[in-house]
Amino acid sequence: MTQLHSSYPTSEIWQEVETLLLQRSLKKALKITELGLQQAFSDTEKAIGLFLKGSILHVAGRYQGNRGLLEDALTHLRDALELGATQLDFCQLVQLEQGYVWLYLQSDDTALAHFETLFQATSEKKPIAFRALIGISYVWESKNDFQKALGTVRAAGELLKKHPQWSSDANLLELYRQLAHLHLKRQEYAKIAEYSQPMLEISRRIGTIEYEVTALCNLAIVHSFNSEYLPSMQFFLESDEKSRRIGFRYNSANCTINIGTIYAQLYNYEQALEKYRMVLTDYRDILSDSRLMAINNNIGNIYFMMEDLPLSLAYFEECLRLAQVAGNRQMTAYALAQMGRNYLAMGDADKAFDTGKKSADLMNELGRMVNGKQINLLNSAHLQLLFGNTTTAYRFALQGIAVARRMRDVISELRGLKLLSDILKKEKDYRRALRCQAIVSQLRDEIAKTQRNRQMIDLEIKYSLRDKRRRIEELTKENRYQGQLLEQSKQIAKQNEELQQANEELRQFAYITSHDLKEPLRMIGSFTQIIHNQFKAKMDDNNKIYFQYINEGVTRMNSLLDALLQYATIGKAEIERESVKLDNVVQLACQNLHVKIQETEAHVEADKLPTLLSVSSLLIQLFQNLIGNAIKFRREAFAPVVLISAELQGDEYLIRVQDNGIGIQPEHRDRIFVIFQRLHTRQKYEGTGIGLAICYKIVQRLGGRIWVESEDGFGSTFCFTLPK
Numbered sequence: 001m002t003q004l005h006s007s008y009p010t011s012e013i014w015q016e017v018e019t020l021l022l023q024r025s026l027k028k029a030l031k032i033t034e035l036g037l038q039q040a041f042s043d044t045e046k047a048i049g050l051f052l053k054g055s056i057l058h059v060a061g062r063y064q065g066n067r068g069l070l071e072d073a074l075t076h077l078r079d080a081l082e083l084g085a086t087q088l089d090f091c092q093l094v095q096l097e098q099g100y101v102w103l104y105l106q107s108d109d110t111a112l113a114h115f116e117t118l119f120q121a122t123s124e125k126k127p128i129a130f131r132a133l134i135g136i137s138y139v140w141e142s143k144n145d146f147q148k149a150l151g152t153v154r155a156a157g158e159l160l161k162k163h164p165q166w167s168s169d170a171n172l173l174e175l176y177r178q179l180a181h182l183h184l185k186r187q188e189y190a191k192i193a194e195y196s197q198p199m200l201e202i203s204r205r206i207g208t209i210e211y212e213v214t215a216l217c218n219l220a221i222v223h224s225f226n227s228e229y230l231p232s233m234q235f236f237l238e239s240d241e242k243s244r245r246i247g248f249r250y251n252s253a254n255c256t257i258n259i260g261t262i263y264a265q266l267y268n269y270e271q272a273l274e275k276y277r278m279v280l281t282d283y284r285d286i287l288s289d290s291r292l293m294a295i296n297n298n299i300g301n302i303y304f305m306m307e308d309l310p311l312s313l314a315y316f317e318e319c320l321r322l323a324q325v326a327g328n329r330q331m332t333a334y335a336l337a338q339m340g341r342n343y344l345a346m347g348d349a350d351k352a353f354d355t356g357k358k359s360a361d362l363m364n365e366l367g368r369m370v371n372g373k374q375i376n377l378l379n380s381a382h383l384q385l386l387f388g389n390t391t392t393a394y395r396f397a398l399q400g401i402a403v404a405r406r407m408r409d410v411i412s413e414l415r416g417l418k419l420l421s422d423i424l425k426k427e428k429d430y431r432r433a434l435r436c437q438a439i440v441s442q443l444r445d446e447i448a449k450t451q452r453n454r455q456m457i458d459l460e461i462k463y464s465l466r467d468k469r470r471r472i473e474e475l476t477k478e479n480r481y482q483g484q485l486l487e488q489s490k491q492i493a494k495q496n497e498e499l500q501q502a503n504e505e506l507r508q509f510a511y512i513t514s515h516d517l518k519e520p521l522r523m524i525g526s527f528t529q530i531i532h533n534q535f536k537a538k539m540d541d542n543n544k545i546y547f548q549y550i551n552e553g554v555t556r557m558n559s560l561l562d563a564l565l566q567y568a569t570i571g572k573a574e575i576e577r578e579s580v581k582l583d584n585v586v587q588l589a590c591q592n593l594h595v596k597i598q599e600t601e602a603h604v605e606a607d608k609l610p611t612l613l614s615v616s617s618l619l620i621q622l623f624q625n626l627i628g629n630a631i632k633f634r635r636e637a638f639a640p641v642v643l644i645s646a647e648l649q650g651d652e653y654l655i656r657v658q659d660n661g662i663g664i665q666p667e668h669r670d671r672i673f674v675i676f677q678r679l680h681t682r683q684k685y686e687g688t689g690i691g692l693a694i695c696y697k698i699v700q701r702l703g704g705r706i707w708v709e710s711e712d713g714f715g716s717t718f719c720f721t722l723p724k
């Protein structure tokens with residue numbers, strides 16, 4: 001990762017691309033780069049854009065194992081170099097990047113040439129010299145020269161010590177990554193942890209995700225080596241998940257293989273097979289030969305443990321084929337040994353003999369301690385036993401057991417001891433056979449114990465994963481729920497808006513109709529009156545009644561229109577609040593009602609009422625309606641009594657208008673506030689059914705609530721609140 005802004009001034013757009021590149025948001029970075037390139041006017045701007053595009057393509061190519069992209073990256077970098085030729089610092093950055101691309105294109109020597117030229121040109125005076133050394137270390141590693149690779153990365157570390165100001169986070173990450181990586185190859189776990197831990201911390205702090213996933217993967221490997229399977233698994237999973245997010249397929253594949261291996265070690269063969277198969281299908285294109293061989297071998301081993309011998313054999317055969325194609329003699333010998341064991345288990349001594357011989361020859365050629373040697377020796381012991389050569393069999397078995405112990409291969413050790421016991425039995429040396437058998441049972445117990453322990457760990461992992469999955473599910477559910485809520489509240493807001501609009505239209509409609517209808521109604525009223533007066537003398541009784549109906553209709557229509565007009569005009573104008581004495585309001589309302597009050601001998605009594613910031617005209621209308629109703633809906637033979645009281649509750653007043661009238665049945669308590677809803681016939685109690693609708697609207701306008709409390713037959717109490 002080459003940082004531009006630290007060594008070269010860049011425009012804002014290129015800085016944004018750099019940040020995106022750092023976060024590995026490659027698609028977005030590429031899009032913005034394209035845009036920036038279109039807008040770039042100077043050669044310098046263009047050169048930087050080309051360099052960035054080259055870098056993006058390089059990372060994408062490396063992640064996906066796509067040579068085409070890497071070659072594309074080279075073209076862009078070359079163009080950048082040409083355009084920016086006059087800027088030395090810039091050119092050196094480009095050269096460094098080119099070195100890495102060549103490295104990933106497996107042109108080690110070209111890469112080395114780039115890095116070395118760069119290193120010499122800077123004569124250790126610029127921080128880029130440090131980068132060049134790291135690059136050189138990568139090349140040596142790629143050339144399988146670990147000594148040189150380690151020496152170079154240490155030299156790079158020294159350079160940072162000599163120039164403390166070069167110890168930027170980015171440089172430290174580079175240093176730790178390569179150190180951890182090299183120690184990984186040598187399986188020096190303490191060292192891997194030593195460098196991966198700070199790498200994880202820095203990368204998390206500054207958000208460089210590629211380094212984070214690498215550190216996670218390294219630490220997972222360390223845990224796994226220490227048989228700490230649960231944390232190991234968690235680290236692998238996190239690393240895998242984040243790698244997928246940035247499209248870092250190499251690391252994903254790596255994690256998945258390791259997860260499979262952990263499962264295999266925990267005797268969870270099903271999961272192990274699933275992971276291995278997944279790698280073979282999803283990541284085949286980026287797996288190295290040795291990786292492919294290892295996976296096939298592992299699957300073969302699992303099937304062997306599951307006693308599915310033909311399938312097991314098929315995978316070992318595939319492993320052999322791959323090893324032969326790659327010219328990997330060590331792996332060839334190993335696969336042959338595995339196949340030999342397989343043939344023996346299948347009872348095919350001839351084939352076992354053939355493969356065993358080939359394998360043994362190869363191993364002898366290789367001379368070193370080759371993995372699989374123990375298998376081969378035990379295969380030979382088994383064969384010799386079958387052929388009746390117990391002495392030779394005994395020798396092979398002993399050798400096999402010794403090698404198995406050295407290799408910490410308990411499964412082979414157990415197999416060897418069993419063979420030994422069989423051989424001794426065949427030789428009728430029952431005493432030693434029995435002793436051997438005792439050791440076999442002991443070892444078997446130990447293995448079973450480990451197996452149980454590991455199965456427990458497997459369960460633990462399962463539950464912790466399930467927990468995690470459940471948490472994720474809950475979170476997603478929560479998110480979905482929140483999303484729904486948001487959607488709903490949006491809908492509600494929209495409906496509200498529509499409703500408000502509809503209300504406004506309705507109000508206007510009501511106002512216009514009631515207002516305009518009054519005129520023709522007045523005409524009907526006046527002219528029927530004239531006709532009535534003119535023909536009064538000639539009218540029979542029926543005609544008189546008809547005229548009376550017309551009159552009543554007109555009067556009723558008139559009062560309906562009045563009420564409607566009143567209803568429609570509430571809240572028409574913006575309300576202006578003023579200081580209002582409720583005592584005065586009630587007094588005025590009673591004055592308006594004085595005829596009715598006198599007629600019915602009603603008694604209206606009010607407590608001391610508060611003064612509040614409100615609209616007096618609306619309040620008068622409100623009290624007038626409520627007191628009017630209290631009088632109208634009185635019980636026969638009882639003079640109406642109306643009590644008005646107020647009570648401060650928090651920051652609002654609760655006002656009660658209580659009467660001793662006919663009361664309201666509970667089921668009607670909401671209905672009565674709806675316009676035109678009445679509970680009685682006009683003959684019994686005359687009215688329009690608009691009064692309470694008006695009250696409702698007024699209270700709402702003033703920011704309060706209104707409801708009724710009543711016990712049927714024992715009067716009603718209309719309650720409403722008003723803000724202080």
Ligand code: ADP
Nearest residue numbers: 629630633663672678679687688689690691692
């Ligand atoms: P109106 O009084 O014109 O009928 P309202 O809207 O004022 O219309 O009242 C609606 C209905 O609520 C009335 O018809 C009546 O049945 C009932 N109501 C209103 N106030 C009272 C009250 N104080 N006591 C009993 N019933 C009432």
